[in-house]
Amino acid sequence: MDLIDVTFVQPDREALVRGLLAILPREAVLCETEELKPYECDGLAVYRNVPLVVVLPSTEEQVSAILKLCRGLNVPVVARGAGTGLSGGALPHHQGIVLSLAKFNRILSIDPVARTARVQPGVRNLAISEATQPSGLYFAPDPSSQIACTIGGNVAENSGGVHCLKYGLTVHNILAVRAYTIDGELLEIGGGALDAPGYDLLALVTGSEGLLCVTTEVTVRLLPTPIKARAILAAFNQIEQAGQAVADVIAAGIIPAGMEIMDKAVTRVVEDYVHAGYPLDAEAILIVESDGTDEEVEDEIARINAVLERAGASELRVSRSEEERYKFWSGRKAAFPAVGRISADYYCIDGTVPRKQLATILRGIGEMEKKYGLRCANVFHAGDGNLHPLIMFDASKPGEIERTEAFAAEILELSVELGGTITGEHGVGVEKINQMCVQFAELELQMFHAVKRAFDAPGLLNPGKAIPTLHRCAEYGRVHVRAGKMAHPELPRF
Amino acid sequence: MADDLKVLQERVAEAAGRKQPLRIRGGGTKDFYGRTSAGDLLDTRGYSGIVDYEPTELVVTVRCGTSLAELERVLAERGQMLAFEPPHFGDATIGGAIATGLSGPRRATSGAARDFMLGVRVIDGRGQDLSFGGRVMKNVAGYDVSRLMVGSLGTLALISEMSLKVLPLPFATLTLVREASEADAIRMMNEWGGKPLPISATCFVDGKLFVRLSGAAPALKAAQGQLGGEILENDSILWQSIREQAHAFFSKPGDLWRLSVPSATPVLGLGPALIEWGGAQRWVLTNGDGSKVREAAVKARGHATVFRPRGTREDVFTPLKPAIAKIHRNLKQQFDPHGIFNPGRMYADL
Numbered sequence: 001m002d003l004i005d006v007t008f009v010q011p012d013r014e015a016l017v018r019g020l021l022a023i024l025p026r027e028a029v030l031c032e033t034e035e036l037k038p039y040e041c042d043g044l045a046v047y048r049n050v051p052l053v054v055v056l057p058s059t060e061e062q063v064s065a066i067l068k069l070c071r072g073l074n075v076p077v078v079a080r081g082a083g084t085g086l087s088g089g090a091l092p093h094h095q096g097i098v099l100s101l102a103k104f105n106r107i108l109s110i111d112p113v114a115r116t117a118r119v120q121p122g123v124r125n126l127a128i129s130e131a132t133q134p135s136g137l138y139f140a141p142d143p144s145s146q147i148a149c150t151i152g153g154n155v156a157e158n159s160g161g162v163h164c165l166k167y168g169l170t171v172h173n174i175l176a177v178r179a180y181t182i183d184g185e186l187l188e189i190g191g192g193a194l195d196a197p198g199y200d201l202l203a204l205v206t207g208s209e210g211l212l213c214v215t216t217e218v219t220v221r222l223l224p225t226p227i228k229a230r231a232i233l234a235a236f237n238q239i240e241q242a243g244q245a246v247a248d249v250i251a252a253g254i255i256p257a258g259m260e261i262m263d264k265a266v267t268r269v270v271e272d273y274v275h276a277g278y279p280l281d282a283e284a285i286l287i288v289e290s291d292g293t294d295e296e297v298e299d300e301i302a303r304i305n306a307v308l309e310r311a312g313a314s315e316l317r318v319s320r321s322e323e324e325r326y327k328f329w330s331g332r333k334a335a336f337p338a339v340g341r342i343s344a345d346y347y348c349i350d351g352t353v354p355r356k357q358l359a360t361i362l363r364g365i366g367e368m369e370k371k372y373g374l375r376c377a378n379v380f381h382a383g384d385g386n387l388h389p390l391i392m393f394d395a396s397k398p399g400e401i402e403r404t405e406a407f408a409a410e411i412l413e414l415s416v417e418l419g420g421t422i423t424g425e426h427g428v429g430v431e432k433i434n435q436m437c438v439q440f441a442e443l444e445l446q447m448f449h450a451v452k453r454a455f456d457a458p459g460l461l462n463p464g465k466a467i468p469t470l471h472r473c474a475e476y477g478r479v480h481v482r483a484g485k486m487a488h489p490e491l492p493r494f
Numbered sequence: 495m496a497d498d499l500k501v502l503q504e505r506v507a508e509a510a511g512r513k514q515p516l517r518i519r520g521g522g523t524k525d526f527y528g529r530t531s532a533g534d535l536l537d538t539r540g541y542s543g544i545v546d547y548e549p550t551e552l553v554v555t556v557r558c559g560t561s562l563a564e565l566e567r568v569l570a571e572r573g574q575m576l577a578f579e580p581p582h583f584g585d586a587t588i589g590g591a592i593a594t595g596l597s598g599p600r601r602a603t604s605g606a607a608r609d610f611m612l613g614v615r616v617i618d619g620r621g622q623d624l625s626f627g628g629r630v631m632k633n634v635a636g637y638d639v640s641r642l643m644v645g646s647l648g649t650l651a652l653i654s655e656m657s658l659k660v661l662p663l664p665f666a667t668l669t670l671v672r673e674a675s676e677a678d679a680i681r682m683m684n685e686w687g688g689k690p691l692p693i694s695a696t697c698f699v700d701g702k703l704f705v706r707l708s709g710a711a712p713a714l715k716a717a718q719g720q721l722g723g724e725i726l727e728n729d730s731i732l733w734q735s736i737r738e739q740a741h742a743f744f745s746k747p748g749d750l751w752r753l754s755v756p757s758a759t760p761v762l763g764l765g766p767a768l769i770e771w772g773g774a775q776r777w778v779l780t781n782g783d784g785s786k787v788r789e790a791a792v793k794a795r796g797h798a799t800v801f802r803p804r805g806t807r808e809d810v811f812t813p814l815k816p817a818i819a820k821i822h823r824n825l826k827q828q829f830d831p832h833g834i835f836n837p838g839r840m841y842a843d844l
Contacts, residue, residue: 158634299712355551
């Protein structure tokens with residue numbers, strides 16, 4: 001089955017272009033094949049679709065008018081930020097338009113006293129912190145793509161980062177969103193205060209992957225920049241020990257700024273690349289970071305060090321300078337490009353499991369490596385159980401893409417089985433649409449579709465993504481099983 | 495009282511069949527909150543108990559009817575807490591705490607009830623048992639229905655079970671107090687909020703500004719040097735009285751309004767105020783017409799709730815803009831098509 005299985009009556013492209021040209025200047029409407037090409041995929045380049053048209057509005061009035069037009073002509077709309085997403089969330093619909101928010105790239109205001117900033121969705125994540133840094137403030141969510149990804153995309157995906165156990169995800173760090181429905185109606189969600197009257201629509205639209213509305217402005221919360229940060233690098237002879245060490249840190253009443261694990265496979269690959277001096281014989285490397293005031297960091301580092309020592313670390317290093325701290329992190333941050341250097345292609349997975357299941361899932365992945373004949377390196381946001389296995393493959397070899405997809409699907413299904421989720425931070429998009437059938441039963445999926453209808457009755461915003469059709473789940477042939485019971489034992493299953 | 499989910503489900507399905515409104519109620523400690531809602535009483539207290547608690551995973555899964563005090567006792571035994579510090583107002587249940595979504599003094603720095611919500615199990619208005627979210631910190635599969643339930647006042651579904659993130663209790667706590675005018679208090683709260691200080695609560699009342707510091711002892715000592723002020727002995731009594739609204743401020747006559755505004759909003763001049771959350775939450779008592787209070791809050795880009803009304807309970811919450819109100823009605827229609835859950839408790843048409 002096609003990854004996007006929601007289709008429409010083929011729209012009248014000429015009428016569509018005419019309508020768009022009445023709203024936008026000529027240069028903001030892209031129709032030629034060579035203009036459309038750059039938009040055919042996002043960060044998940046294995047899936048590609050050429051849209052009918054790409055539009056680049058620069059005002060809210062234009063966004064509203066475009067949506068009304070598409071509503072009238074029954075044309076699907078896929079909103080797009082920087083296109084760095086890893087789940088195909090911005091993959092175009094072949095019958096629809098791509099609505100790029102690239103021109104919404106201004107920081108509208110910064111209030112250093114109230115510690116908020118109003119920004120347009122096309123502003124890059126890191127640009128917010130760069131602009132607020134003179135006031136000693138920053139925007140906490142720091143996805144690894146933060147130099148390129150936009151705040152609009154962060155809202156759509158509820159992006160996290162390596163510091164989210166302590167500082168939260170996007171949903172915890174925004175106060176308001178201005179967004180337009182497919183009817184072209186403005187939704188002013190949230191406000192200037194910490195909460196808003198009525199239902200928590202801010203939470204509902206955060207992470208909704210562009211299926212509910214199109215964001216045109218975000219009010220973010222800013223935090224005071226920590227005075228100091230130090231990191232500890234710990235080596236362990238067993239991956240289980242490293243997992244237990246993370247649990248011990250938390251049991252000791254500490255919530256560090258970040259806790260990351262790399263397995264031996266990753267460590268070796270990155271060491272060749274960054275020369276950080278990682279211990280190469282260790283089965284797992286754990287990096288723990290502490291930030292805050294001088295006194296907080298010194299106290300916390302001492303506590304963490306003691307815990308890790310008791311947990312059986314074979315080697316412990318505490319950073320003594322910013323340079324050394326960056327060195328500890330260099331390999332973790334370079335894990336993806338380093339793997340890209342030794343493998344023609346790699347595929348990044350995003351399952352999350354309860355931390356205590358770390359060893360179990362890594363063992364499972366080890367067995368799958370043999371089963372599928374593909375290597376896999378593992379990095380792990382250990383603090384919150386978010387695993388990023390990197391499956392290495394070569395797309396030019398026949399059958400390897402299919403084997404990789406099957407490998408990935410099995411990891412995600414094991415994540416669900418172990419009490420976790422198919423996606424911690426990358427989103428469902430098109431990539432994990434089938435695994436949604438494993439994580440959720442029919443009733444929940446129906447309710448998700450109902451939520452979409454509450455915002456987007458014709459179903460034109462990013463159709464076919466994030467929430468699978470019930471038909472797809474029937475076809476996929478895997479049915480959610482809860483507590484050993486089928487959702488509808490009376491129904492036939494094929 | 496129902497001690498099994500099936501019984502609750504049947505009760506809801508039966509009410510749905512008759513289009514008979516239900517008034518979902520736990521400890522009844524927040525009966526005063528929101529608009530009045532008629533309906534058959536559905537007492538959730540029988541459906542109680544901690545389903546799963548793993549301190550090292552920072553997650554507790556609990557049934558709605560569980561006593562909030564009991565839950566907090568179990569967490570404290572393992573050195574943990576509900577960091578949003580929900581008020582009890584008596585023998586509250588966790589279900590009620592989440593359905594009202596109220597948060598206490600720690601909210602400005604640690605987060606609100608909704609920020610700690612990881613997953614829910616709900617019974618919708620058809621009597622269906624549904625699960626959303628999960629027990630892990632990061633989960634972006636499907637819409638965030640779990641957080642949508644927080645503060646929805648039971649108007650969308652009956653929350654039967656929830657998984658919440660918990661946090662370690664601080665190693666040490668210290669409260670500093672000083673005299674201050676309301677304007678100076680707001681200014682200082684905002685200045686402090688912009689600095690990396692271990693602040694866990696602030697409160698201005700009766701010409702005094704209190705700031706609570708939480709964390710490692712050396713960090714508190716350093717922050718004390720930076721902030722100045724006198725140490726308040728037995729400070730937990732003060733914070734408890736703010737959290738539970740047992741402080742003398744709250745016993746004065748009048749309608750008690752809760753204003754949620756941007757933290758740096760200047761003095762509103764609506765009468766004596768108790769200010770929390772670094773300036774972002776302001777309690778005001780009024781006699782007579784409250785429209786000025788709401789006007790002032792909305793003008794400041796916030797909103798105002800008649801938290802404890804003496805008289806009529808009509809316009810408790812700030813009215814929604816038409817486009818937002820429409821989404822509310824649509825969601826209500828999807829979750830509770832027969833309109834049986836706490837009808838009118840939040841807004842007349844929900």
